[in-house]
Amino acid sequence: MADLSVDFVGIKAPNPFWLASAPPTDKAYNVERAFREGWGGVVWKTLGEDPPVVNVSGPRYGAIHGPDRRVIGFNNIELITDRPLEVNLREIKEVKRRWPDRAMVVSLMVPCEEASWKAILKRVEETEADGIELNFGCPHGMSERGMGSAVGQVPDYVEMVARWCKTHTRMPVIVKLTPNITDVRKPAEAARRGGADAVSLINTINSIMGVDLDRMAPAPNTDGKGTHGGMCGPAVKPIALNMVAEIARFPATRGLPISGIGGIETWRDAAEFMALGAGTVQVCTAAMVYGFRIVHEMMTGLEAFMDERGYARLGDFVGAAVPNVTDWQYLNLDYAVKARIDQDLCIKCGRCHIACEDTSHQAITATKDGVRHFEVIDEECVGCNLCASVCPIEGCITMEPLVNAVDRRTGRFVDGSYRNWTQHPNNPRAQVAAE
Amino acid sequence: MPSRSEIRPGRMPPEVHPQAFADLHPPLDGHEVRVAADRCLFCYDAPCVSACPTGIDIPMFIRQLATGQPLVAARTILDANIMGGMCARVCPTETLCEEACVRNAAEGKPVEIGRLQRAATDAMLETGRQPFRRGAPTGRRVAVVGAGPAGLACAHKLAVLGHAVVVFEARAKAGGLNEYGIAAYKATDDIARREVEWILGIGGIELRTGARLGRDVTLAGLREEFDAVFLGLGLGATNALGLDEGGLAGVEDALAFIERLRQAYDLSGLPVGRRVVVIGGGMTAIDAAVQARKLGAEEVTIVYRRGPEAMGASRYEQELAQTAGCTIRHWARPAALSGEGGVLAAVTFAVTQLADGRLVDTGETFTLAADQLLKAIGQTFVAGDVREAGGLLDMAGGRIVVDAERRTSLPGVWAGGDCVAGGRDLTVVAVEDGKRAALSIDRTLRAAMREAAE
């Protein structure tokens, strides 16, 4: 049986599935329930200085749904914890004592002054929590007060606060990054310079979930006025994966431990983050939508996957996909694929045809000998993957590599050679290929 | 000894009726609509559309429904099929659009097109709004004979195109078989009447009920008075058993039985036999049998002379009858009726088989005790109504011959619905006939108008 345990920058946990700092980790009651279901750790809902913040009493959350009401994206305008610091610290201590094997990380956000950080760090240490996470990510409310993403968007501040924390506590420091930035590698690099032990990402993305066309206001809204919130959930996963990969492969941040966050719902989502370098993963929306029991599916699924692949421990595959993430200019331009339609699986909906016909390369038939029939025309197919993306039947359209065969579109013999853009004759700046 | 009283009312407690005759396919609620609509793949050149006799743009209306615009969806449906509401209830979708749906290949379950169509058209009907406007008056007048689906569809389209229409209907109510023939559990809530009123709501259509072609008006007279004539006469006669019915009480046309039921205010006042035998294999046989059961008949047996595949009723409908508790016996034809005191007592059947492609008796017989016999062996066109057209109106198999535009052999006369040859005897086909004829009439009249102007 695969070993799911983790030692993430010295923080030990029975599994890599942690709850992200958010409502599920807001108080002892929730966290106790989570631990009973098997979550490996939590990042406690972000603490701040007293007096506590005040949340709106209107709607805090919004969602975008699939037609069957499946939550695809979720957003919130919630602030950090609105409970007194003392209460949170007492509960953290109690829960950690009762669940010593689980990771207890405390998320923090205080004004950008060294004294503020120093003061709160001392108090958190007394709880015997395992580590801290610096919330440089919240994109709404707190950022207007110069905290959260207002810090995360300025690499110099990230570095500065990380350094203060490393100076004033023995606890491991994780810096949580905001995705509301052009190049996520910059704040990650700054965190590392400041001495941070790890980064976690992503926090939520600036968003307006919809517009109420009757009230002509953002939906949901507070008494007729709306503000942007932070978006999370399955829709943000691709953005998060890219940011994780960027940090994992960038020379200045390579090797920096990463806790992956963003749209994780299943073991597979988690495994994907890990393959791109995440040592642990954090979950918020999926727990808020389905409850804590989902962690069973995550644990059993990941275990089965690892057993099947012969991975004894997480370290056997964490980061395994990183070497295969590269720049566009290094992709092999000599490689070619053609779409193939499995006629036995095809249900003849015609979506591949109309997609390719209207918007791409006119490479799929609609009829053959007068009969409804969908087949790829190799002479036209550029292998773009559009048809396979729109086909409703999984596995019906596959992209088949040409191996020692003529690409009938270009007439070129595909022999398995490698030639990227830097070597391509059409590139005016191509380096002379070594003959 | 069986007495007259075996065919009597009140076989079922009255409180059971509303449930028994409730909607066969209850409407989908908002959430169900979203889930059902989500299954539509918005196919290219969608097979379901080709399978719809009226060619409704199904993927488009489902997409409009899914985006929260049921009235826009209804408009898409009604553009192609003005009786989209009734069709959503009575179409044998399992042999039409839903049979063609690609979701069958994907997971053996089609998109519920009929029920989605109903959601959209119900919404429109509820507004009471008529989404179509009468076209600018052309000054041309068209006579439509028969206010069934074919005639009404034709009349509505003609009104949209700006022609003045007079509808001649022999009966007291418009609607044709929608009003008198369709099973009660397919046409709940007085839908037939409501739909007719809604269709006529466009204006420009004068309805004359109690006006029968061949009695009150003649084809020659109509051709004289109007610029064009459309015949949507349906099938006025039923086939006979071809044996001595001996004037026995308890023997009648299934259609008459259904009509009584559809027109009854109080189902508990409706008489039905204890042991009912229905002869036939089509939709009428199924509907009569199921409704007899629902009224409280203890034994209902449908007897059909060929095998299940040959039945006019679809598999689904056959199962519907069986689920309702009716027995279906195949390969037998009625050979003799016997009665006591002028009242039906039993029916004797000859067992049949196929020999060299021909249906023959095997020589075996069996007898079913019965106090009511409903004949559902097909209807025929009453050619007498158009007899004065003499040999000029081409007929085939006892029905009127039309071309692709639904033109008859008589200039200025169009026809459609059940009364034309080669149709499928379905509401939706009748609607398509009426629509096509109206478009053809319009083209013809406009061409004549242009010619006159030149």
Ligand SMILES: Cc1cc2nc3c(=O)[nH]c(=O)nc-3n(C[C@H](O)[C@H](O)[C@H](O)COP(=O)(O)OP(=O)(O)OC[C@H]3O[C@@H](n4cnc5c(N)ncnc54)[C@H](O)[C@@H]3O)c2cc1C
């Ligand atoms: C019992 C039964 C159940 C059915 N169930 C279904 C079903 O579930 N689904 C389905 O799709 N189809 C069903 N059908 C078939 C469907 O009802 C017909 O195909 C459809 O009604 C044909 O429309 P129509 O306009 O041609 O004729 P009709 O509906 O028969 O209308 C003809 C109209 O013309 C009038 N008329 C006749 N002669 C004259 C005259 N000389 N002068 C003036 N008016 C005249 C009649 O009174 C009638 O109103 C069923 C039929 C029957 C009998």
Ligand SMILES: Cc1cc2nc3c(=O)[nH]c(=O)nc-3n(C[C@H](O)[C@H](O)[C@H](O)COP(=O)(O)O)c2cc1C
């Ligand atoms: C209602 C809500 C409140 C949140 N509050 C915090 C917070 O206080 N501190 C923090 O660091 N992140 C907060 N987050 C962000 C989450 O921790 C997480 O980074 C984000 O939701 C992405 O993960 P997910 O897609 O699994 O939800 C919050 C998210 C939600 C939905």
Ligand code: SF4
């Ligand atoms: S891969 Fe692209 S070009 Fe080729 S058939 Fe599919 S959609 Fe067309």
Ligand code: SF4
């Ligand atoms: S999209 Fe897929 S299922 Fe649909 S026609 Fe194309 S190959 Fe067949």
Ligand code: SF4
């Ligand atoms: S065939 Fe089925 S899935 Fe395709 S458009 Fe029609 S209803 Fe939708």
